[in-house]
Amino acid sequence: MEKKVSNGMQQIHSYVLQSSIALHCRVMPPPCIRNPYLSDASETDVDPFGNERSKSAGLFSSVTGGDCPSQYHTDFHEIEQIGAGTFGRVWKVLKRIDGCLYAVKQIIRPLCEDRERITALMEVQSLAALGSHENIVGYYSSWFENEHLYIQMELCDYNLSSQKSSLLTEYDALTTLHQLAKVLLFMHDRGIAHLDVKLDNIYVKNGVYKLGDFGCATLLNNSLPVQEGDTRYMPHEILNENFDHLDKVDIFALGASAFELVTGSTLTKSGPQFLSLREGNLPFLPGHSLHFQNLLKVMMDPDPTARPSAKELVASPIFDRIRRNGKT
Incomplete structure (x- = not known):
């Protein structure tokens, strides 16, 4: 009986000691x-x-190793x-x-x-x-x-880069554009630019499109360092370190993402396609309305001031059908 009690106390002591170490490991703040x-x-x-x-620095450094x-x-x-x-x-x-x-x-x-x-x-x-x-x-x-x-x-169902082989219809592309334009409006109104809008970072959950991976996010007022995102989706001005219109960088990247979705093409980091898109020379897209093609063209205009703001994009009449059907 005494042996069982003694063993039980040792187990409790060991558990308390481990819990204490775990507590230090987890609670000591960065x-x-x-x-x-x-x-x-x-x-x-x-x-x-x-x-x-500073008082517990020695203990903290000792418990964050492999035994923690x-x-x-x-x-x-x-x-x-x-x-x-x-x-x-x-x-x-x-x-x-x-x-x-x-x-x-x-x-x-x-x-x-x-x-x-x-x-x-x-x-x-x-x-x-x-x-x-x-x-x-x-x-x-x-x-x-x-x-x-x-x-x-949050765990999502998939990201859009995994679906690129299945070309989106114009209606589905407009649904994607409208939902992403709404979140860019939400961010830009709070003074934040994403700077890495691309198919890899657009996720879908239960039919809702969601923007993720904010590792390049910065402030529109240039008070924080700017880390450009994926070159394939970046306009000329940010590649040339012109950071005066960071909100319009997101608009260009969203337009480039939509272009990639409806064409099934893979954007390049250099070469003729890269230069052509940044000069505003989008190819004709068979099966898509001129209104839709003009929207992509203006979103990817070489002049950032000519691109629509997120607010103007959300309010565009091209999304009236999407709004009527209650998709967004």
């Missing part, structure tokens, strides 16, 4: 900085945990990898505590310095500042683990 995407953000970076962090319980593996059951890119991998996961499916993005490159962590957090901060919108991939949580950033996101 540097707390202002969110530059919020209009009421303070001008001064603050770290309210700085004093506590993984929040990712503790909280989620990994099902399969559903995406991979230059900077990150995306996994389909089941959250153990609520039984729901999510997508978790892991930033591949180790983030060893505070400066690197702050840069990586820009995506999280832009999503948090924007809040909920039906046409933005939902953001749930994020955390640092073993020098990597993890972002828990």
